[in-house]
Structures are given as C-alpha cells and as structure tokens.
Amino acid sequence: MSLLEVENLRVTFPTRKGPSEVVRGVSFTLGRERLGIVGESGSGKSQTGRAILGLTPAPGAATADRLSFDGTDLRSLSARQWRGLRGKRMSMVMQDPKFSLNPVMPVGKQLMEVLRTHGAGRAAAREKALQMLDAVQIRDPERVFRAYPHELSGGMGQRVMIAMMLVSEPDLLIADEPTSALDVTIQIEVLRILDKLVSEQGMGLIFISHDLRLVSSFCDRVLVMYAGRVVEELKASELHQAQHPYTQGLLNCLPQIDEDRYPLPTLDRDAAWAD
Amino acid sequence: MTTRTNRGRRGALWLRKLVSTLGTVAVTFLGLLVVTFLIGRVVPVDPVLSVVGDRATQAQYDAAYHALGLDKPLVEQFWIWLQKVFQGDFGTSNLTTRPISQDIARVFPATLELATVSIVIGTAFGIPMGVWAAVRQGKLIDQIVRVVGLVGYSAPVFWLGLMGLLLFYFKLDLISGPGRVDISYEYDFTPKTGLFLLDTAMQGAWPAFRNVFSHIILPASLLGYLSLAYISRMTRSFMLNELAQEYITTARVKGVPEWRIIWVQALRNAAVPLVTVVALSYANLLEGSVLTETVFAWPGLGQYLTNSLQNADMNAVLGGTLVIGAIFVGLNMFSDLLYTLLDARTRNQK
Numbered sequence: 001m002s003l004l005e006v007e008n009l010r011v012t013f014p015t016r017k018g019p020s021e022v023v024r025g026v027s028f029t030l031g032r033e034r035l036g037i038v039g040e041s042g043s044g045k046s047q048t049g050r051a052i053l054g055l056t057p058a059p060g061a062a063t064a065d066r067l068s069f070d071g072t073d074l075r076s077l078s079a080r081q082w083r084g085l086r087g088k089r090m091s092m093v094m095q096d097p098k099f100s101l102n103p104v105m106p107v108g109k110q111l112m113e114v115l116r117t118h119g120a121g122r123a124a125a126r127e128k129a130l131q132m133l134d135a136v137q138i139r140d141p142e143r144v145f146r147a148y149p150h151e152l153s154g155g156m157g158q159r160v161m162i163a164m165m166l167v168s169e170p171d172l173l174i175a176d177e178p179t180s181a182l183d184v185t186i187q188i189e190v191l192r193i194l195d196k197l198v199s200e201q202g203m204g205l206i207f208i209s210h211d212l213r214l215v216s217s218f219c220d221r222v223l224v225m226y227a228g229r230v231v232e233e234l235k236a237s238e239l240h241q242a243q244h245p246y247t248q249g250l251l252n253c254l255p256q257i258d259e260d261r262y263p264l265p266t267l268d269r270d271a272a273w274a275d
Numbered sequence: 276m277t278t279r280t281n282r283g284r285r286g287a288l289w290l291r292k293l294v295s296t297l298g299t300v301a302v303t304f305l306g307l308l309v310v311t312f313l314i315g316r317v318v319p320v321d322p323v324l325s326v327v328g329d330r331a332t333q334a335q336y337d338a339a340y341h342a343l344g345l346d347k348p349l350v351e352q353f354w355i356w357l358q359k360v361f362q363g364d365f366g367t368s369n370l371t372t373r374p375i376s377q378d379i380a381r382v383f384p385a386t387l388e389l390a391t392v393s394i395v396i397g398t399a400f401g402i403p404m405g406v407w408a409a410v411r412q413g414k415l416i417d418q419i420v421r422v423v424g425l426v427g428y429s430a431p432v433f434w435l436g437l438m439g440l441l442l443f444y445f446k447l448d449l450i451s452g453p454g455r456v457d458i459s460y461e462y463d464f465t466p467k468t469g470l471f472l473l474d475t476a477m478q479g480a481w482p483a484f485r486n487v488f489s490h491i492i493l494p495a496s497l498l499g500y501l502s503l504a505y506i507s508r509m510t511r512s513f514m515l516n517e518l519a520q521e522y523i524t525t526a527r528v529k530g531v532p533e534w535r536i537i538w539v540q541a542l543r544n545a546a547v548p549l550v551t552v553v554a555l556s557y558a559n560l561l562e563g564s565v566l567t568e569t570v571f572a573w574p575g576l577g578q579y580l581t582n583s584l585q586n587a588d589m590n591a592v593l594g595g596t597l598v599i600g601a602i603f604v605g606l607n608m609f610s611d612l613l614y615t616l617l618d619a620r621t622r623n624q625k
Contacts, residue, residue: 055527079533087530094528099521104543104618114529148619164529 003204004030004052004172007066011047014059023047023062024228030172034198034205036215036236038250039225040267045208048225049174052206053092054082070171088118090172091165093194096181097157101149108145111164118168132163136193155186159193166197173198174206179214191218212239212250224250227274246273288622292615300608307600308360312353315593325369325587365594370586375594378579383598384469385455386568386575389498390560392472392491396499397506398553402542404503405510409518410537420507427504432497436570439493451489453572460486494571498564502556509552513545520544547618554610558603 011023023044028035037045051062054074067074069090077085094100102110108129115125133141136159149157158178165173178194179187195218198205209215215222216236224232224247232244242248249267327339344352359366365375408420444452451457455471460483464475472491475484517523518541526536563577576595583591615621 053528055524083530083532085530086528092528094521094525096521100525102522102526102540102544103620104547105540113526113531117530117532117535150620161525164525 397502401506409514
C-alpha cells in the first residue's frame with residue numbers, strides 16, 4: 001500500500017469574479033520515496049502540499065476523489081484527528097525561517113512544543129530536542145536552544161525548522177521550497193542535512209521547488225506542474241527525455257556554462273497546456 | 276559561549292536600555308517643565324488680579340506683583356519655579372488657599388482609583404473580545420464586537436452616565452448615586468491611601484467597602500467601556516495581523532491545538548503593541564475625565580483642574596498639568612521597558 005494516494009485533488013478560492021481553481025485535478029501516489037514537484041510561481045505546487053496537510057487557507061477549499069495517508073481517509077478527519085497526524089506523522093518545512101518561526105518564543109521551546117503537544121514529558125522533550133539540534137549539525141545545541149529566531153542566521157534557522165519538523169520522526173515530510181530563502185552556499189549544506197535525515201528515517205518526501213535541476217538531483221521522481229495541473233511525470237534520471245514542451249522549455253532556460261547564449265531563451269506558455 | 280555569560284550579556288543590555296530610557300525621560304521631563312512654565316506665562320490671565328481682586332488699589336496690585344516675583348526676568352522666574360517644583364512646591368492655590376501639592380494629593384487618589392478600576396474592566400473585557408472578533412472575522416460575533424465598539428466611540432459619555440444613573444440608581448436602585456461614598460459610611464474608615472476600595476478592605480470595614488464599590492462600579496464601567504472600545508478594536512487588528520503570519524501555519528503543522536495557537540502563540544506577539552495601547556488608555560484615564568467626574572460628582576483631578584481653570588488659578592493648573600505630564604512620561608517609560616521584556620528583538624538594538 002502506498003503511503004499517500006492523491007486522486008483528482010482540486011483547490012478552489014472564491015474571488016469576486018467567481019471561484020478560481022488553483023489546483024485542478026492533481027493525482028499521484030507516493031511511497032517511502034522522494035517526489036519532486038516543480039513548477040513556476042502560481043502553478044499550484046505549494047497549494048497541493050498544503051491541501052495534503054489539510055491546511056488550505058480560508059476561504060479556499062480542497063476536494064479530492066481520494067486522499068488517503070497510510071490507509072486513513074484524510075477527507076473526513078475531525079480537527080482533533082488532524083492534530084494527531086500533523087507534527088507527529090506528517091509535517092512540513094517551509095520557505096523562510098524568518099517568518100516560519102515564532103519571533104517571541106525561544107527556539108528550544110518551539111521545538112519542545114511539537115513533542116509536548118503529542119504527549120511527551122518536559123524532560124524527555126528537552127532531551128530529544130537537544131539531540132535533534134545536534135542531528136542537524138548545530139555545533140552548540142544548548143546555546144541555540146535558548147536563542148530567539150532573530151538571533152540565528154538563515155541557514156541556522158532552517159536547520160532548526162528541519163529539526164522541529166523531523167523531531168517526532170514523521171512518515172511524510174513536505175518540504176516547500178526549503179532552500180529558496182538561503183544563500184547558494186548554505187543551500188547545499190541544508191539539503192545535505194535534509195537528505196541524510198530523510199534517508200535515515202526512511203520517510204516519504206515531497207520536495208516542492210521551482211528549481212528543476214535541484215529537484216532532479218535530489219529526488220527519485222518529478223512531477224511538473226503548470227497552471228494547476230500535472231503536465232508531466234518523470235523519473236529524475238530521465239529528465240533529459242522530457243516530452244512535454246513546457247518541461248523542455250524549463251530545461252532549456254537553465255544557463256549552460258560552456259555556451260554563450262544570446263538572447264537568453266524565454267519560457268513559452270501555451271494556453272492549450274492549461275486545459 | 277556558555278549559557279551564563281549569555282544570560283549576563285542579556286542582563287547588561289537590559290541595564291543599558293534602562294539607563295538610556297531614564298536619560299530620555301529626564302530630557303522629556305525638562306521639556307515638559309519648560310512648556311508648562313511658558314504656558315503659564317503666555318495665557319492671557321493676570322495672576323495678580325486673581326490674588327488681589329478687581330477693586331485693589333495700584334499700591335496693593337504692585338505689592339502683589341512684586342510678591343509673586345513677576346518683576347524678575349523670565350529666566351530667573353523659571354529658575355525659582357524649577358527649584359520649588361523639585362522640592363514638591365507648586366505654590367498655593369488661590370481658590371482653596373492650600374498648597375497645590377496637598378490639593379493634588381487629595382484629588383489624585385480619587386482619579387487613580389477610578390482609572391485603575393476602569394482600565395482593569397476595559398482590558399479584561401476588551402482583549403478577549405478583540406481576540407474573539409479576530410478569530411471569527413466577518414462572522415456575527417465580529418459584527419457585534421464592532422458595533423459595541425462603535426457605540427463606545429460615538430455615544431457622548433455624559434449622556435451614557437446620566438442614562439446609567441437614571442436606570443441603575445434611580446429606577447432599579449441597584450447601585451449608589453454620585454460621589455465616592457455615602458456620608459453615613461464616611462467615618463467608618465480612615466482614608467490612608469485615598470484609594471477607598473483599598474482603605475476599606477485593609478481596615479476590614481466591609482459595609483463601607485460595599486458602599487464604595489457600589490459608588491465606583493457605574494462610572495468605572497462607563498470609562499472601562501470607552502477604553503474597551505479602543506482596546507478591543509486594536510486587539511482585533513493586531514490579532515488579524517498575527518494570525519496571517521507564517522509561524523501560525525508552522526504551529527498548525529506541528530499539531531498545536533487551536534486555542535494554544537490563538538491565546539499563546541498569536542496573542543503573545545500581539546501583546547507587544549498592545550502594551551502601548553493599554554498604557555496610553557490608562558494615561559488618558561488618569562488625566563481625569565472631566566465629564567464623567569462632573570456627572571458622578573467625583574472629586575478627582577479632572578474636576579479640580581476644570582475648577583482651577585475657570586477661576587484663573589494658574590498655579591493649580593500648572594501643577595496639575597505637570598502631574599499629568601509626569602504620568603504620561605512615566606507610563607511611556609514603563610511600556611518601553613515592558614516591550615524589551617516581551618520582545619527579545621528590541622533588546623539588541625543599540
């Protein structure tokens with residue numbers, strides 16, 4: 001049985017001109033593997049991730065023909081059942097630690113909160129949190145534990161975020177552009193840490209990014225999204241065999257170090273692909 | 276770096292903040308003294324006339340003029356006044372013929388007591404109402420809170436006061452009427468602090484306490500309602516802002532219960548600007564609400580200042596203004612310091 005099954009997922013937001021569908025019938029299954037979702041801004045990749053966690057922001061609404069996580073139908077969960085799953089069995093790393101960490105709460109307290117929410121005692125939670133900070137290769141866990149988010153660099157903040165989301169050893173992690181807000185040099189470090197923990201804990205990963213090359217080097221499979229739809233599904237190793245013109249366009253846009261291209265290629269957007 | 280030095284560094288930063296705040300306060304207070312003094316000289320009121328009266332001879336007038344020190348240069352007058360102020364001497368009231376400091380010490384506790392009970396009511400109801408409205412944005416409860424707030428903004432306080440007295444005192448007889456305490460209870464306790472609720476409670480004069488309470492509850496609810504209108508509206512908008520932040524999504528991803536997200540995570544962030552809102556509301560109440568104090572015959576600072584102003588008793592007006600200014604400065608300093616406690620980000624600013 002697959003870890004996650006998604007069939008015909010749709011996310012709709014009401015607007016003044018009537019409902020606007022930002023995710024339009026996305027289907028895929030996920031085992032304990034790494035799945036990349038690639039697409040440009042507004043393609044619906046982030047909303048797909050949030051819908052899986054049941055966190056479609058109001059007044060939006062998500063529907064699906066099938067949305068099951070390890071045999072549990074996610075569509076009919078109560079708020080309490082959702083809370084039992086989130087943070088414990090599924091979690092999400094978000095883009096920018098500057099905004100995704102609570103600014104007035106020390107980092108350690110935020111880490112402990114996950115474990116405390118799911119029933120751990122204070123001392124055990126503290127110990128586990130410190131271990132986890134160590135696992136994301138933070139040199140002085142005690143000090144970072146006491147620090148406030150603004151006292152950390154972006155890279156450190158994102159490590160804390162990863163620690164927080166993996167501390168309860170979930171089965172599914174959604175990483176929504178986890179390195180987009182970081183410097184390029186730090187990106188690799190953070191990815192390496194994420195990669196190591198994901199393989200160690202053997203969880204399913206959905207890696208959302210606009211960076212096709214990053215995704216293909218990091219994932220087993222790639223979904224390419226355009227205007228709320230999956231236009232192509234590929235093995236990461238067979239990226240160069242992409243059939244869809246949009247994927248080819250994305251690949252062509254990547255700068256090549258050994259050629260001098262002028263003018264730079266632009267991305268074609270055919271209205272027909274959206275249908 | 277060990278945790279101990281880390282903590283020590285934070286302590287040092289806090290101390291530096293305290294020192295710089297005190298410096299700011301000293302400068303602000305000096306400015307306040309200058310402005311207050313100049314207002315006293317600029318207003319078209321002849322302080323001599325209010326002492327000697329209309330029918331004094333020129334010789335009497337000149338003598339009083341000299342006695343008041345008005346023939347000295349302005350700078351020297353300011354210096355003399357400044358020295359006296361620092362000794363707690365604001366001069367003598369022409370109206371009550373007592374030292375102004377004594378007058379203020381007598382009327383200020385009445386205002387302090389009323390303002391404190393009011394701000395407690397306004398905060399205790401205003402913050403939860405604002406939070407509730409923000410969580411249920413656009414729903415019925417949000418509309419109700421907004422209408423309640425709007426009425427608090429727009430209804431004239433003296434009218435609300437009179438209607439309150441008419442209904443609860445005259446018709447229903449639930450509470451006591453104007454004044455701070457009925458005369459029959461007035462000698463059951465000694466007003467040591469001037470805060471009658473505190474005095475009666477400490478001296479165990481419970482019947483008098485009940486009477487004082489039934490006097491204060493209506494004006495305090497009324498003023499509390501006015502600050503509630505402001506506090507709930509600000510709370511609502513701060514909370515809406517916080518609830519839209521990304522760290523709230525993080526908390527939901529972590530599986531944190533909704534009540535904790537609202538009342539701990541979001542409100543803790545909203546509390547930072549709320550401190551200023553509550554402090555300023557409190558400062559406003561401490562000025563003494565002239566209309567409320569008049570309607571309820573409350574012998575407070577507002578009434579005292581109005582009386583003094585109407586009788587051209589400039590020393591009293593200046594003394595009162597100075598006290599109010601000092602309260603404003605003090606409360607601002609207090610909320611600044613509270614900021615640094617609530618929000619670690621403000622601690623590291625040099």
